[in-house]
Amino acid sequence: MSITIRDVAAAAGVSTATVSRALRGLPNVDNATREKVKAVAAELDYVISPSASRLASGRTGSIAVITPYISRWFFSEVISGVESILQKGGLDMLLINVGDYQNGHARIPPTPRLKRRVDGLLIISLPPQDPDLEPILNLDMPKSMIGGITQGVDCIAIDDFLAAQMATEHLVQFGHTRIGLIAGGPAEARFVAETQRERGFRSVMTRYGLQEDSMLEAFGRFTIEGGERAMLALLNQAVPPTAVFAMSDEMAFGAMQAIRSRGLEPGEDISIIGIDNHPMSGYLNLSTVAQPVAQLGVIAAERLLAQMFALGDSAHKPDLVNVATTLIERSSTAPRKR
Amino acid sequence: MSITIRDVAAAAGVSTATVSRALRGLPNVDNATREKVKAVAAELDYVISPSASRLASGRTGSIAVITPYISRWFFSEVISGVESILQKGGLDMLLINVGDYQNGHARIPPTPRLKRRVDGLLIISLPPQDPDLEPILNLDMPKSMIGGITQGVDCIAIDDFLAAQMATEHLVQFGHTRIGLIAGGPAEARFVAETQRERGFRSVMTRYGLQEDSMLEAFGRFTIEGGERAMLALLNQAVPPTAVFAMSDEMAFGAMQAIRSRGLEPGEDISIIGIDNHPMSGYLNLSTVAQPVAQLGVIAAERLLAQMFALGDSAHKPDLVNVATTLIERSSTAPRKR
DNA sequence: TCAGTGGGTGCAAGCGTATACATGAACCGG
DNA sequence: CCGGTTCATGTATACGCTTGCACCCACTGA
Numbered sequence: 001m002s003i004t005i006r007d008v009a010a011a012a013g014v015s016t017a018t019v020s021r022a023l024r025g026l027p028n029v030d031n032a033t034r035e036k037v038k039a040v041a042a043e044l045d046y047v048i049s050p051s052a053s054r055l056a057s058g059r060t061g062s063i064a065v066i067t068p069y070i071s072r073w074f075f076s077e078v079i080s081g082v083e084s085i086l087q088k089g090g091l092d093m094l095l096i097n098v099g100d101y102q103n104g105h106a107r108i109p110p111t112p113r114l115k116r117r118v119d120g121l122l123i124i125s126l127p128p129q130d131p132d133l134e135p136i137l138n139l140d141m142p143k144s145m146i147g148g149i150t151q152g153v154d155c156i157a158i159d160d161f162l163a164a165q166m167a168t169e170h171l172v173q174f175g176h177t178r179i180g181l182i183a184g185g186p187a188e189a190r191f192v193a194e195t196q197r198e199r200g201f202r203s204v205m206t207r208y209g210l211q212e213d214s215m216l217e218a219f220g221r222f223t224i225e226g227g228e229r230a231m232l233a234l235l236n237q238a239v240p241p242t243a244v245f246a247m248s249d250e251m252a253f254g255a256m257q258a259i260r261s262r263g264l265e266p267g268e269d270i271s272i273i274g275i276d277n278h279p280m281s282g283y284l285n286l287s288t289v290a291q292p293v294a295q296l297g298v299i300a301a302e303r304l305l306a307q308m309f310a311l312g313d314s315a316h317k318p319d320l321v322n323v324a325t326t327l328i329e330r331s332s333t334a335p336r337k338r
Numbered sequence: 339m340s341i342t343i344r345d346v347a348a349a350a351g352v353s354t355a356t357v358s359r360a361l362r363g364l365p366n367v368d369n370a371t372r373e374k375v376k377a378v379a380a381e382l383d384y385v386i387s388p389s390a391s392r393l394a395s396g397r398t399g400s401i402a403v404i405t406p407y408i409s410r411w412f413f414s415e416v417i418s419g420v421e422s423i424l425q426k427g428g429l430d431m432l433l434i435n436v437g438d439y440q441n442g443h444a445r446i447p448p449t450p451r452l453k454r455r456v457d458g459l460l461i462i463s464l465p466p467q468d469p470d471l472e473p474i475l476n477l478d479m480p481k482s483m484i485g486g487i488t489q490g491v492d493c494i495a496i497d498d499f500l501a502a503q504m505a506t507e508h509l510v511q512f513g514h515t516r517i518g519l520i521a522g523g524p525a526e527a528r529f530v531a532e533t534q535r536e537r538g539f540r541s542v543m544t545r546y547g548l549q550e551d552s553m554l555e556a557f558g559r560f561t562i563e564g565g566e567r568a569m570l571a572l573l574n575q576a577v578p579p580t581a582v583f584a585m586s587d588e589m590a591f592g593a594m595q596a597i598r599s600r601g602l603e604p605g606e607d608i609s610i611i612g613i614d615n616h617p618m619s620g621y622l623n624l625s626t627v628a629q630p631v632a633q634l635g636v637i638a639a640e641r642l643l644a645q646m647f648a649l650g651d652s653a654h655k656p657d658l659v660n661v662a663t664t665l666i667e668r669s670s671t672a673p674r675k676r
Numbered sequence: 677t678c679a680g681t682g683g684g685t686g687c688a689a690g691c692g693t694a695t696a697c698a699t700g701a702a703c704c705g706g
Numbered sequence: 707c708c709g710g711t712t713c714a715t716g717t718a719t720a721c722g723c724t725t726g727c728a729c730c731c732a733c734t735g736a
Contacts, residue, residue: 052692
């Protein structure tokens with residue numbers, strides 16, 4: 001019914017082998033022949049059968065993007081960056097949402113879906129504790145990770161430790177000493193970024209001899225609503241913080257709302273800073289440490305391609321790539337009121 | 339190197355045909371045999387080769403999701419809904435970003451990438467004018483669309499006409515007569531939703547005998563920043579509107595910012611209403627017409643599956659499915675000040 | 677008892693491409 | 707003029723699975 005490489009070969013008066021070589025740009029094909037084949041193929045509206053090609057060659061021409069969320073801002077932004085590169089490279093993108101492993105939902109283990117299906121893996125922020133992570137990492141194919149740290153795997157991320165230091169330092173410079181922390185979740189179930197950001201936060205607190213009060217820490221689950229609840233908890237303390245570092249802008253948004261709901265004004269009464277530079281942050285005047293989110297995806301995808309096309313010779317060495325961040329001061333942070 | 343169906347067949351003492359049938363749950367396989375095969379397959383850690391299966395059967399087991407954006411809120415939300423259903427149905431999701439066709443970027447035509455690669459198409463909000471739309475629709479396979487209207491194709495959307503009417507009516511009921519409109523873009527390059535929303539807006543204006551002032555219309559490109567610029571343009575009019583209907587919440591966010599930048603207060607001085615019920619809307623007290631965005635994706639995917647599995651008998655008839663919307667009143671809209 | 681029935685199973689022919697290998701022509705220097 | 711290269715091309719097999727068809731073996735009812 002649909003036309004195959006044989007039809008093209010017949011129409012062009014060559015063998016299927018030549019058609020295959022000509023169309024794929026392989027060497028050792030006469031230029032005239034190649035053009036002829038291309039013309040015939042175009043005229044017949046020939047489209048190669050990926051299944052057949054994959055079966056015969058063993059290459060799938062597609063890579064899996066594994067992510068715990070699709071619609072959350074950070075993730076959709078990363079996916080968008082990844083897609084732009086994969087499209088350029090002519091690779092199919094198989095998007096796999098593994099979901100939040102803590103929800104206890106019966107989760108379909110992604111490994112079987114990857115086995116013979118893709119040539120490479122791009123893993124976005126799977127927590128080290130995620131039960132599916134290890135089987136995925138054991139898969140023998142090129143990989144790159146965003147927001148993770150694994151030996152022998154290309155890892156792309158901002159320096160979360162540093163970013164948290166920048167944010168915290170900013171608050172300290174404004175004279176704040178009682179500083180709250182809005183983290184994502186408890187230590188048992190954290191993204192690598194969370195762990196690093198907490199370390200960064202603590203390191204600055206320690207450096208300046210500021211006491212860390214465990215009552216000044218709350219979990220916001222990286223959602224607006226969670227950030228609001230977390231901030232309310234902090235505000236309910238006997239002595240609330242005068243400044244708060246939220247691990248993400250979205251949690252900071254919720255926190256700002258909580259602050260206002262108590263008749264206080266962010267920046268005026270309580271300083272708050274996040275990480276991300278979310279598109280809304282500018283409009284809400286939230287100070288933040290900006291990270292180039294889509295760029296993370298771009299870089300990760302590029303490094304993945306580099307691995308796939310580094311055929312032995314110019315051996316690609318896996319590495320940890322850190323992307324720079326920038327402190328952006330807005331009016332949500334201000335000097336401590338005396 | 340990797341184990342094939344033949345290995346399983348040999349180990350189980352049956353033919354490859356039986357293994358194939360047993361593992362895929364086809365009828366006419368003895369129960370004991372089926373269990374035996376499954377056990378052997380599991381033990382050998384056998385994973386079917388999709389390429390071979392696809393080549394032999396002609397089915398790809400994957401569907402393409404075609405979208406102009408990945409990271410914008412509406413789209414990522416829809417994609418997330420789609421993915422959840424496809425994953426349940428055991429189908430691969432091939433995410434294809436066709437990008438904004440107006441940008442003039444050399445855009446890779448998606449059609450060749452679809453031809454033999456997928457069993458179905460899920461098209462998200464491609465404008466009728468999009469040059470790639472027609473070739474895509476001509477592809478002979480099951481399709482469903484979100485936010486489009488095409489005869490003979492399953493189309494899923496809210497009733498945009500009605501939603502706009504609800505929003506506009508809400509403003510009118512508050513006594514506003516000079517009502518501005520923030521649309522996405524000019525008529526030549528609109529999503530179906532835009533056209534319908536404008537019609538809904540106009541129908542209410544006409545019904546109440548309110549004059550439409552073309553100076554009270556501006557384009558916000560469905561971005562926050564665009565909404566801000568659009569609102570500034572409206573505020574620069576000799577007689578600015580006392581109320582504004584923005585076609586999306588994100589544009590409304592920008593508009594609120596613009597209003598504030600002039601020392602005015604949304605709701606107090608100028609009422610504004612959007613469409614979406616974006617997660618931030620509650621926090622920004624934006625009145626809006628809520629639409630279940632992820633649900634659109636879910637329904638579209640379900641209807642697509644229904645088409646694919648309606649094997650002739652219970653013929654699936656393509657239809658336009660309208661999902662209900664809800665007016666949500668918040669403080670960004672209020673009675674007109676006298 | 678026997679033709680008919682239907683479920684369980686095996687046989688073998690594809691599915692459409694990639695590629696190792698063979699082939700033949702053209703070209704080289706000695 | 708000739709053995710050795712190099713390049714363009716063809717031949718033919720493999721890739722791993724699905725599925726139409728044939729087959730066998732209970733069963734069934736007459």
